[in-house]
Amino acid sequence: MNSTTEKRIALISVHGDPAIEIGKEEAGGQNVYVRNVGEALAQLGWQVDMFTRKVSLEQDSIVKHSDNCRTIRLKAGPLEFVPRDEIFEFLPEFVDNFLKFQVKNGIKYELVHTNYWLSSWVGMQLNKIQHSKQVHTYHSLGAVKYNTIENIPQIASVRLAVEKDVLEKAERIVATSPQEQEHMRSLVSTKGNIDIIPCGTDIQRFGSIAREAARAELGIDKEAKVVLYVGRFDPRKGIETLVRAVNESELRDSKNLQLIIGGGSTPGNSDGIERARIEQIVNELGMSDFTTFAGRLSQDILPTYYAAADVCVVPSHYEPFGLVAIEAMASSTPVVASDVGGLQFTVVNEETGLLAAPQDVDAFASAIDRILLAPEWRDELGKAGRKRVETKFSWDGVAHQLSELYSELLQPQPVASTAKELVESTAELVQSAAKELVE
Ligand code: UDP
Structure with missing residues (x-):
């Protein structure tokens, strides 16, 4: 692995565009999180590409935030606002256009950090197709949310299944609080690797006026x-x-x-x-x-x-x-x-x-x-x-923790685990040879 791929990360946020105005319908904490994490990681030397769904023809397909940080808008479904509960069916097109973007730009993302369950599905496909490793942040858990609302949307069962799948399969889950981790464990699955890395805020901007x-x-x-x-x-x-x-x-x-x-x-x-x-x-x-x-x-x-x-x-x-x-x-x-x-x-x-x-x-x-x-x-x-x-809770501190996590995941497989795999596969070979002999 060369040094460029080592420091490249795709942040995927299908329904939460990090480059749009915050504070309106469906644009809140997740957009702020992805944008700030992206910019802070770029400061730490990462090549950061933030992928989201394009919602109108007028939107630029690529928005450059700094030298190594940009938002990339992919077509997935109609070029209009679609409520998040209705986006799932357009995700295969999102994956397709993500792969096309990679080919066109001669890039392969070895590591993707997905946000919200919709993006987690995209990450799991990328893992299947090209073995991209996946870090995932939920931002909201269906298992918790559906306890607090009266009208359960049709997509609920798909969401719950995807949320369980990603917890068990992603390389690492980022819980933003111990409370969220506890909910994952008690309501979703006891399997899977969870780290706690909180959300952050801009401590220079907030607090700058009396x-x-x-x-x-x-x-x-x-x-x-x-x-x-x-x-x-x-x-x-x-x-x-x-x-x-x-x-x-x-x-x-x-x-x-x-x-x-x-x-x-x-x-x-x-x-x-x-x-x-x-x-x-x-x-x-x-x-x-x-x-x-x-x-x-x-x-x-x-x-x-x-x-x-x-x-x-x-x-x-x-x-x-x-x-x-x-x-x-x-x-x-x-x-x-x-x-x-x-x-x-x-x-x-x-x-x-x-x-x-x-x-x-x-x-x-x-x-x-x-x-x-x-x-x-x-x-x-x-x-x-x-x-x-x-x-x-400063963004810098949060980005440092994420940066360490990404670097750890992008390390080549440690020798110990390769050796373990070797021993296991040799044992399997020996067993099947023995079985053949007996037969
Ligand atoms: N926000 C904003 N302008 C507004 C209202 C909200 O910029 O008029 C921002 C707010 O500063 C915060 C985010 O939207 O950064 C809301 O995030 P939070 O995690 O509190 O809630 P969510 O929207 O994710 O449910």
Whole structure:
């Protein structure tokens, strides 16, 4: 293996385009993860190609992010947005175009890192066809998700089977939290190799502005008590719980309270429908005077919003990791989050924020109030959060861990295992020869 192939990696994210605007329907944490991991790996000397599905004719087929990092959009199915639950049937075309891209460019990817179950299927095909090794990050587990929703999609049984298959077959699975690893083991399979490497965040960008300056920039009063939500509009994100909790706040009628809900949406699409539903609840509860729907917040303005807030709330019904929590913590803003999944790993209860039972309006209301009513404690929680992110969740640190993992997997087979294989195959030969003799 030459040095170029050693440092080449394909990140495959069929439905999560790393080069598009984040914060709208189906574009969230996975897109941010792939893009940031890709760019940080390129900094470490990897040739990074990030493969995704092309969703319109106008989109460039190749977007160059830096000298060794690019997004490559492959045709797979119609050139339009397709919800993720309907993409599976187009994956053979994705594999086909991936192979054609390799031939055209004289490249073979010895190692692919797949993201979400759809891409995991692509990775398993590449392993069958050309022995590419596979690292996989789930981002979401069907076995967990289907416990939290009422309408199970038709694709569910295929997804569950693929998720089990990849856990057992991939060279390595990357769990982003111990909680996710535990779910894989208890709900998917006891077989397979799992490493824990968390998601990360940009610790230079988040935390680069102080509260006063951020408020001045956004025109928010110094005395205001600001509660912030950032994320997609999806019923499972629990925005309704947050709105109802703020409605119960002791500060509800103090004139100082402000609720900011940040996240993009398109009218008529599923996120637009959820936003309309939330707006209706806000109106019904008479909260519109102090509630702002900020729309999609670009990654450039986000640090200002996090810094301006007294508390950031992540009320998800379930969250495999939850980037928003670490972005807020990196901005020295305490987090009130649901006591579920990766949030139990990122948010340390009573130290960097507070955990509350998911969908429990009273628990969220009292957690939010405890922080809003104690500014000194708020600052202590904020500082501890910043420290936790610096030590555990920087993209650089995450990329270093992934880089080590990839390098280990790309090493030629160690002699010991070759010798073991030799002994085993010799034993087999001896056995069958003995059998023949007896017969
Ligand atoms: N995000 C954004 N602008 C918005 C809303 C969200 O850039 O208006 C980003 C947010 O900063 C975070 C990601 O989208 O990086 C959401 O990731 P998370 O893991 O919290 O949730 P997911 O969307 O993956 O469920």
